[in-house]
Structures are given as structure tokens and as C-alpha cells.
Amino acid sequence: MNTTILLFLLQDGITNGAIYALLGLALVLVFAVTRVILIPQGEFVTYGALSYAMLATGQVPGTVQLAVGMGLVAFALDLFFARKALRARLVARSAALNIAFPVGLLAVTYKVAGPTTPMAVNIALALLIVAAIGLFLYRIAFQPIAHTSVLVLLIAAVGCHLALQGLGLVFFGAEGLRGPALSSAAVTAGPLRFTGQSLAVYGLTIAFIVGLWLFFGYTKTGKALRATAVNRLGARLVGIRTSLSGQIAFLLASMIGAISGILIVPITTLYYDTGFLIGLKGFIAAIIGGLVSYPLTAIAAILVGIVEAFSSFYASNFKEVIVFTLILPVLVLRSLAAPAVEEEKD
């Protein structure tokens, strides 16, 4: 192997790794706040990417209708759970968030969608659509069972993944899509060529890592979100609105997922079910980071990306096998290092 190939593989690995890092961060974020292991994270990626790609061709993606549908269900749930104490303010707030927001989004999308819509508008629309879906997903699927065990939440997450992936096929079809690049700029350094796209990937990843780290470590809201994770009841007793915390976490996670998707869809063709595998690799990074540490997750994600790049060069057939088996020794070390606390499970 010569240096050029080595550098090339490293670059490839780091670019993919940065995406995994973003997803890993979102997973850590959601787990830390809601204890949900967010299997549908991959769907946020594909929804973001393919909604953006469809908008770029002037079509209206089905995701926006899904957002409206989920908003209606979320509104109905809000009314149902508040039926004993329906107040006008509460209903108005719920209607604004769950009905006016997605319906407005739908109207705007239909109005502006066209082959000549500026790229920035398409990106914004794709992001907002996925953000709405993420928000409503928490409200519908997880908020009613927020107090249950990690296991029940995990199985529910798997259910959401199945449903969303199936819907993905309905919205985007079985054919893969590719979106237009964000920028055609490129920098050449030695034998390597850095496209504007990959630079954007690096920049955004670093920005998110630093941002989340600061947010959770140093702001009051961030600390409130973490308190929710440790003890829901305790957090409520000191005045933290735990359901709001969960919604914020899902909102952030879905937007991060959508951004990752928009970043990679110009680089590789995405299919409706690609997200699952991409999400799982973010997952491996998140688990190596112990589902708690942001910097560790980012480093692990880069490692996963590099291992993947090298194994696809040397043993392309066994790329996935290698990447997924990588997790086992890590899990064992994690379990051994974890304090022997007694778990009371039901």
C-alpha cells in the first residue's frame, strides 16, 4: 500500500466517521434525556436526505403529509390526556404546535416546491419537516410510556423504525436518490482533494460536538435535560417539565439526523432503507462512548469510519461483519468497567 491510498482511505474514513459522529451524538442526546435507544435515527437520516433530494427535483415529498398526519394524532393525544382539565391556553398551544405548524409547512411546501426553488429553501423545508416528525414521534410513541423500562422503550423504538422505514418506501420508492451538492468548491492539499461538501461535514460535526457539550455541561436547560434522564420523578418535583425535555431531545435528534442525511446524499446514493445501517454505525460509536460522553462518541465514530474504510479496501465482502463485530469487545469492556449496581427490572 502506498501513502496515497493510505491517505485516501483515511480521508474517506474520517468523512464517513464524521457523519457517524453526528448520529452518535444524537443517539447519546436522546438516550441521556429520555432513555430511549433511538433505532429510528436512521429514518431521520433518510427522510431528511430524500425529502431534500425530492424537493430539489421540484416534487413534494410524502414526508410533509406524514408530518400533518402525525400532528393530528399528537393533537388528539394531547386533548385525550388533558381531558380532565381542558384549558383554552393549553388547547391553543397544542393546536399551534401540532396542527398549525405542520399544516403551515405543508402549505409552504406546496407553494414553493418547484424545480427552481433555491437550495437553501429546500434544505430549510427538509429540516423542518423531519424536525416536526421527530417531535411528534416522541409525543405519540414514547411520551405515553416514558416511565417504563429501557427495554420496553427499546422495543417501541424498533416498532417506530419498522413503521417509518415502511413509510419511507411509500414516499420515496425503491429507487435510490441523490441530491445536488451544497457547494462545488474544492481545496487540493497534496494528493488529496477536499470538496466543499466534505469540509461542510467536518465543520458541522465539530460545531455540533462543541455546541452540545457546552449546552449540556454549562446551561441550565441542558442540566435540566440531564436531570430528567437520571430521575424523572425527581426532575418533576424540582419543576422540570419532563415531557418537554423529551420533545426537545427528539427535536434536536431528528434535526441532526436530517442534517447528516442532507450532507451525505450528494456524496452517495441513498435508498429508503439505507438509514438503518448508517444509524447503526452511529450507534456503535455511541455505545463505545458509553451512551454518555460526547467527545468519546465523536472519537469512536471516526474510528468506526476508518475501520470501515480500511476493511472495505482489504476485505470488502466482510466490511459489515468487521464493523459490527467491533462492538463486542467494546461492550464487554464497558460491562466490566460499569459499577456492579443492582438493577431492578420489570
Place this chain on the structure above:
Amino acid sequence: MTQRLPLIIFALVMAVIPFVPGVPPFWIVLLDNIGLAALVAMGLVLLTGVGGLTSFGQAAFCGFGAYTTAVLTTAYGLSPWLTLPASLLVSGIAAVLLGLVTVRLSGHYLPLGTIAWGIGLFYLFSKLEFLGRNDGISGIPPLSIGSYKMLSPDAIYYAIWIAVLISALLTMNLLDSRTGRAIRALRRGHVAAEAFGVQTPRAKLLVFIYAAVLAGLSGWLYAHFQRAANPTPFGAQAGIEYLFIAVVGGAGYVWGAVLGAGIVVILKEVLQSYLPYIFGGQSQLETIVFGILLVLLLQLAPTGVWPWLMSRLPLKPGRKTPDTSLKLPARAQAGPTSSVLLHIEKARKQFGGVTAVNDVSFDVNAREIVALIGPNGAGKSTTFNLITGVLTATSGKISVQGKEVENAPPQEVVKLGVSRTFQHVKLVPDMTVLENVAIGAHLRGSSGAVSSMLRLDRADEAGLLAEAARQIERVGLSDQIDQLAGSLSLGQQRIVEIARALCVDPMLLLLDEPAAGLRHMEKQRLAALLRQLRDGGMSVLLVEHDMGFVMDLADRIVVLDFGTKIAEGTPAAIKTNPDVIKAYLGAAA
């Protein structure tokens, strides 16, 4: 016999179905698929529902079973019957290797780990040359008896359902045994089970292997049913579906697996055939509905359909009362070598910078009731955990009858004749009082998993249950013997814990706040029982906050404050000790 009757009726109904005129052949195919899924789900019931180990990777073990027979029959021309043990063996060995890694994982790492190796194995199946890569292996011979080849779905139907019924029977036998109780205790954490000698890692590995072998059996049948094997049915999606089946049916119930398999397979079939008519040709709609149903189910009925159904049926399983005349041999005892039973010398436990137990020394003599008291956070429960091996001491020496414990695990400490109860009750709430107490006698039985499945353990089992029943009678809970432990009041649950500890036939009984939650009369009865035990030759070390109870009962009292021993003496001396008064009431101004 009454418990067997429904099983026999079910077996007869299943046997007759193919002969009923007018049953479409397609129904038989569905029933075949239900049986295959039920086998895998039954393993998951034991693994996840009973043992608390969630696995998303069971489909991979089906793959091991199916590919083993596929390779051996097509490439080497072996008879399918010869490959059955091979298939089970390969699944079992794979389970041992994966299990050694997996069962060590704690909490949510475990299900995540199973997802990871489930996907890894799927890719391995689809990339290996000798497994035919993505195309798989076709041309697998059918099962045959003599010259009769089981080619049609209704021929293999019997093979599948006989396998299901036998597996169900063996699984139920296993659950209703010494090993089964150990497995059922796993879900509630390992501390309590280990305190009575259960080797929890081994029990976990056992259920893991058992579940894998059932999945391997299903895979073997599947390969000869489809006469082909390819990677798709052994992927992550299938693994998720098996877990779904177990949850729908009611994880934790053997028949829930069969019911769940029925519901899911039929539902999937209906969705696949009717949804396209309603929504016009869109594929994969069934996964959408599936996912939504799964989320709905978890919100509405997290325990599954089977328990819901059973609670509506008037049947109540009749339980045999154990024959208390059977006597277990007394535990082999070293005999009193000295009057000092428990000797603690400068025991120390640090958690990071906090010293929970600070060089505490005291003794418990034979035939003595010693109370360990002190304000909250004084280190009393930590001392208990050091003695019983739940925690390892940072430094110091603890010996029982002159034998140094030296950081032995709880399973070894209990063998020395030290048994305990817990401050926070650790019973299995969905097991009866009798079954819970019988866990205490775990080390006094010897039957393993295989003899339990084949019902060769009955003599051993009767002895254990008799001992449990006798101890329950001794603590005065005979009326509650068949109730679920979770349905008792907290005070009664503490008494059940004492009965469980007595089943060990201990020399030293450690009781952590036994009187908390008891009424006055119950406390008096408890005190009388403890005195009677002492007079019978047992020693008791107890932590208790009820000073009236302690002063009245204890021969000697040890007082801890902030991890340090501040006083030791008779109740009368302790009552007037100025340091003790200061610790409890604060310094006089």
C-alpha cells in the same frame, strides 16, 4: 393430571386438523410457519420473559441450524436425521461462544450487543462461499421415514408440531424446578439469587444456550420444510419479529409463545394479502402496520395477550401441597470449633473518597443475638454486604468459624452457613411464597437442567419444597403459601425473606431491618421466633431501627456512626452510653 389435560386436548386438536375435510392446504402451511416461529419464541420466553435477557439475535441461531443441515445434506449427502444433532450442536456451540460474551453485558448493553452480532452474522451468512452467499443453498432433501418422504406441508406439519409440543413440555418442566427457580430469579437482579448459592452467570448462559438450541431446531425444520436456506430469514428483521411474537403472546409464558406466533403469522398473512387491495398495490405496507401495532401494544397491554386471556378464564391451576414429612438431610456442618462464630477485624470499605465502613471490628458468638444499630448512613448494610461477599472489603479480615472469608463471592459465603435477608425486599413478585422460599434451599438440592426437563428430579424437588413449606410454617405464613409474593404486605414479605434464609439451614442469620413494616403483634411473634432459633443453636446478627425491639431481644449491641464503631455492650450499657446518645440525639448544648 389436571395440568396435563389442556395440553393433551391441544395436542389432539392439532393432530386432527389436517384430517378435517375442507381445511385449505394453505392453512396447514400457515400452521407450519406458526409452529416454526413458536419454537424460536419459546426460547425467547425463557431468555427474555423469564430470565430478563433480551435478544434481538435469535434468528441468527435459526441460521446456524438451517445452514448446518443444508451443508451436511447437500455437500456431504448425510441423512437429515443425522444432521439434527449436528444442527443443535452447532447452534449450541455458537450460543456458548456468543453467550460467554453476551451474558456478561449488563443493562441495555445486552440487547444492543445482540443486535450487533445478529447483523454481523447475517452478513457473514450472505458472504461465505460455502453457504452459497446471497443465493443460499437449495436442493435440501426432505425429511423421510423409511421410504415416506415428508414433501407436502401436511406431512412435515406433524414433525413441526411434535417438536413444538415436546419443547413446550420440556420448557414447562424446566421452569417448575430448582434450576427453573434460579432462572426465574434472574430477572429481579442477581444479588438475592447469589446470596443463596445460585451461580447467576451459569444460569444465564444456560438459558441462552437453551433458547439457541430451540432456534436451531426451528432452523433445521425450516431448512427441510422449505428445502432451501438463504440469509434473508435469519437477518435482523426476523430477529426483531421473533421478539415481537414473544412480547405479543406474553413474554414469560410458554403458551404465550405459541399464541403470539399464531397471532403474528396470521396477522402478517392477512395484512400482506388484503392491504394491497385497500391501498392499491403498495408493497411493505404490512411493516408499517406492524410497527404501529407494536407501539400500540406496548402502550395498551405491555404484558401480552396470554396473561390477559388466562385472567378471563375460570381455570385456576390446582397446586399440590408439598408433603412436609419429607426431610432434607441437615447441611454438613463443621461443628463448633470455637465459640466465636463470626469474627470481623478492622473491616474497611471505601467508595472513592467515602469511607462507608471504617476499620470496624466485632464478633458474633455461637447462640447469640447481636444487633447492629446506628443512625442512617452509619454503614450497617454495607457491613452486611461485606460479610456476605456482595461487596469486597478494601481491607480487613472477616472469618466465619475461624475460616477466613477472603473476598469469597456470595455463593461461597452461604456455603459456610451464613444466610441473610435484605433491607429492600428482594423476592420474585410473580412467584409464589413457596417457590420464593425454595430458592433458599437451592444448595441443598442437586438436580440440573436436563434432569428437570425430563422430570427425573421429582424426589429431589419434593424434598426442597417440603423444606420450604416447613420453614414457611415455622414463620407462621402457611396461609399465604400459594399466594404470589408480590401480593403480600411489605411486613409479610420480610418474613418470607426470613423463611427463605432459614431454608439454608444456617448457623448465622443476618437480618437487615426485619421488623420494619411489621405491626406490634407481628414484631412480638418475630422476636419469639428469633429467640427460639437462638435457643436451637443459631446465631443472629440483625440491623434494626426499632429500639424497643432491639433492646428487648439482643444479647449484645454494636453501635456504628459514620462507618466507625462507637460502642459495644449489653442493651443496658448501650442505653446509657453518652456517645450513643450523642450520635442519635446530637450533642447536648
